[in-house]
Amino acid sequence: MRDRLTERQNQVYEFLRDYVRRQGKPPTIKEVGQSLGIRSTNGVHKMLVVLEKKGYITRTPNEARGLELVDDVGFGAEEAPGVLMLKLTEGVGRRARRMTSETADHPLPRSRRPLLIDPGLVPDDVDLDDCLGVVAADDGMNGAGVRKGDLVVVEECHWRDVSNGATAAVLFFDRVVIRRFELANGRLHFRAADRTYADEAIRPDDPEFFVIGRALAMMRPLT
Template sequence: MERERLTQRQNEAYEFIRGYLVRNRKPPTLQEIGDALGIASTNGVYKLLQTLEKKGWIEREKHEARGIRLTDHEQDPLGRSGGPPSLPVVTRTVSDEPERLRERPERMLSVDGHLLRRAQDPDACLIGRAGDDGMNGAGIRKGDLLLIEEMDWSDLENGTLAAALVREQLLPREFEFANRKIHLRPADRHYTDETFPPDHPGCHIIGRLLALIRTL
């Protein structure tokens, strides 16, 4: 299907989205688009995205904060067509700078798309290394590659296996929110529970674990 031409403003929005995907391996939010383009109202951004979708340049998923996909599959920086998805293997990042998590990936790793079948947003997925043996009782060992779907801690259910940045370590743990605090529970008796207020700089919940990748 031939797409309609874009105005200068519409093209600016499209190119920002495209560039953001290349840099961050995930789509931007409405707020991030508005900040970049100087649009104060998220409603203004919403209408701009509506036009891009109507003209055939993007697709959007309802009720998803980052639910934007480019329709130009041949040039899609996320590689959603023409082979398995490629995800960044993130390097060590301190917990009070989570925005830097995707800045300098160790490498990109192609994964079987089947591993992403439970992901609400495959574009929000990344890979990190387990920083300790705290979940040894659940079969996760230090150095294992963890397939993680980034999401806010408030979207996680209690009992979910999650990944967290705790100071400078990426740790798999069982997540629980109780008494207005985040509890990270290990599955090895040699490790202890850790508890943090949601805004504590020493802890950032990356998201939920989807799969474990291990080399023998």
């Protein structure tokens, strides 16, 4: 386990991360200082040394912009059992991290390597930091082209923010299913696109169901 960062150190780390995402290259020490209000390059320098010691970045001595983010795991722990979770991030090298528990034997992204998703697959206004990937647990949306085992990119949000008719990812007992969402008569309706699967109409407070968020995109390796 990596050493914990202090508040300030985390600010620095986040700046580095964001800068790299935006600019496609690491910042100089001065740039870091300017953004975080540290007037002395040395102040930043020492901060970087600490980040390196704690394992968050690696540095190349005497090199301009000579730092690199350590490809990390540990973006925020896990929740639903048996669910493959991915944490998506954005940037030049827009990447997403798999935080997973169960790797299962999905032919999907193996290893702990970051998972990439093209931002173009997702609407502009979506913050990829709010997104995660799930694996569809059944063929309920087969009729809409989403099959069991498909990797679905979900923007986490409250069910109130899912519009009627949109596709949602729902935690159904302990499986993640994809369904068409609708709010009617104070009930949440989850409609499958496949006759074989029953539609569900539940009360918002039903503990057996949990709307993870909007389904934005899907991907699948072809056999």
